[in-house]
Amino acid sequence: MGALTPLAVKIGSISWMPRLLPQIVIVDNAMHKLTGDRYGLLDIGGLPNIELSVPGRKSGVVRSTRLLAVPTDDGAWLIAGSYFGGRDMPQWVFNIRAADTVDVGHRGTTTTMTWRELDGAERETAWATMVDVWPNFDLYVRRTPRRIPVFRLEPATRS
Incomplete structure (x- = not known):
């Protein structure tokens, strides 16, 4: 977390x-381009983030999306749609569900990862961890009729 995190929240x-x-x-992509992929809006806000790359479920074309992501102690990441x-x-949710693996970029390193969609107690525990980093996740639940994966x-x- 950084000095600008409360403003980002x-x-x-x-x-x-x-x-x-x-x-x-568009602004975030421009910032990444101007800084040689060192900084984007989430970085300025002091928030952990990744670049998720996954093939499109219909086209097979790899799409990349920058996401707020919460790191775990065992080298995993938690993300929410x-x-x-x-x-x-988000379209990336449909794409990840159709993929066996995804590529995760973080600080200049790309790692191939498997994924699991969480449910039940495991989801609730992960959600609480994510809300500690980004309190707005709870606000987003109240805004939308859909279940956030x-x-x-x-x-x-x-x-």
Whole structure:
């Protein structure tokens, strides 16, 4: 967490934020390009994040999405398909569900990972961990009629 994290949390709680997501992505991508992929909006906000790359479920074209992601002590990441509490499910959720593995970029390193969609007590525990990092996740639940999916990404084992 950083000095600007409280401001990021405040901005992330604005009810009309989902409508600006396309513009936010454009600004974030421009920041990454200008800084040689060292910094983006989440970095400035002091928030942990990854670049998730997964093939499109229909096209097979690899799509990359930067996401707020919570690291775990065992090298995994927790992510949620929250979309700022918008009504629509993020497209990456459908793509990850159709993939066996995903690539996760973090601080210049890319790791192939497997994923699991969490449910029950495991989901609740992960959710509480994620809310500790980004309190707005609970706000997003109240904004949307859909169930926000939670995923655990783990390094793929080589055989």
